[in-house]
Amino acid sequence: MSTPIASAHTVADFDFELPPELIAQHPAAERSASRLLDASGPEPADRVFRELPALLQAGDLLVFNNTRVIKARLYGVKSSGGAVEALVERVLPGTQEVWMHLRASKSPKPGGRVRFADAFDAEVLGRCGPDGGLFHLRFGGDPFALLEAHGHVPLPPYISHADGEDDERRYQTVFAKEPGAVAAPTAALHFDAALLARLAERGVEQAHVTLHVGAGTFQPVRVEQLTDHRMHSEWFEVPQSTVDAVAACRARGGRVVAVGTTTLRALESAALVGELQAGARETDIFITPGFEFRVVDRLVTNFHLPRSTLMMLVSAFAGYERIRSLYAHAITGRYRFFSYGDAMLLSRAQATRP
Structure with missing residues (x-):
């Protein structure tokens, strides 16, 4: 299912300098107390993650990845x-x-x-x-x-401490269900039970997909031309209930908000033929600038590694120059980066759906 997209960019375009002290070694004291860079409007705004309900509206649909990290x-x-x-x-x-x-x-x-x-x-x-x-x-x-x-919790290579009891709890989402991931869907780590309840009270619907995140998510792209990169493959499933929830969201004029790049990857992989389709299969989709998004309108995501496929994905979603500007803002503002770091809320750059 690999879909290489022609792009004028090279891998070097997705590099950036990150002060090492901004790489989060531990999570925030409370899940929803992490910072949120709100980039859903024309100007970025510095917020706290628990403010997310105010940035969404009744009828929107949050889609989560319910994979469970195994002690791999x-x-x-x-x-x-x-x-x-x-x-x-x-x-x-x-x-x-x-x-x-x-x-x-x-x-x-x-x-x-x-x-x-x-x-x-x-x-x-x-x-x-x-x-x-x-x-x-x-x-x-x-x-x-x-x-x-x-086994031990498979903490990412940029986290220097050995795994402990706190990692067993915090490197796992509160709704983790289906075992199989060797890396956490990190954007979802910011959600706690109280925040989920407030979102429901606001009228924001919730649905789930499963994508078992592989270790390839941490690998930098080692070729210069994007078309030369061979994307790692991951197993995912989109249930019929989620397909129905997306259709209902569209019908009422709501926005589909993917929580994490893994959720986006599953949804867009399931819609490559046109309409979103239920089912379980492998995906090696490579999302780079020029990709036509069919499902996701907004994206909640953490900050990603330089030269990584996830940097290319968020640049495709929000726009290359927009992401460069937002990352510069985050570094200047001393946001915390990567798996245990802070998050941002992005709007899709394309004004209309294909």
Whole structure:
């Protein structure tokens, strides 16, 4: 489902200098107490996230990603005694098998075994993934149960501390339901029960999709031309109830507000053929400037890594120059960046739907 879009931009156009101290190492004391850069109007406004209900109107539809982050990071040893650090990328449905990133001084061979957390063994079945960069292993039991018991929260590479009890709670949305993500849908981390209740009281409807976020979300683009980049693939599902909710929102003149780039990615992937369609499948959609959005009118999102596909996505959505200006405003204003950082509210640059 890859959709390369012709663009005059190069990867360098999406680079920026970020003072290291602005990379948030811990979440705000309260979820909804984080800052919100309101870019829904002509001029940016500095707000607090709990003000979001006042920026929406009755009849709008918030769409969330209800994926649940699994404890995907494991430490172990090969049968030879060599240390192994692993990150599960995907649990294969209905099996005891996983795809994982695996770091070791010497890669294990098919048929080899790895003992994780000094608690359970896994058999190496071979290499896998689009470029053969992942390892295919079979666990000796239910992967979700074993990861929950022996794994670690897969904090992003730019967070320097080891995972702890607070991360188990805060690197997870309050409505997380479907296990499978190895990274959080971070824009949704700002929502708490009280804020969700206030949004409902205001008449803002809510719906869900599921997209299991992969580790590829953190990878910078390492080629210069956007058309040369090979996008990572992620599994998603859009239920019929969400398709119906979007149609009802359109009928009443409301706006579809995606909470996070993963939600936007799922919705726009499900509408590539024209109308939004229910179902579950893989997507490797690459959204760059020039992309025609069919579903999402507004986007709640955190601040993203330089040279990343997510920088390209938000630039496609809100406009390249607009995003450059907003990021400069955020850096000057000392906003906190990345997964545990602050958020912004964007309006789609296109005035009309395709």
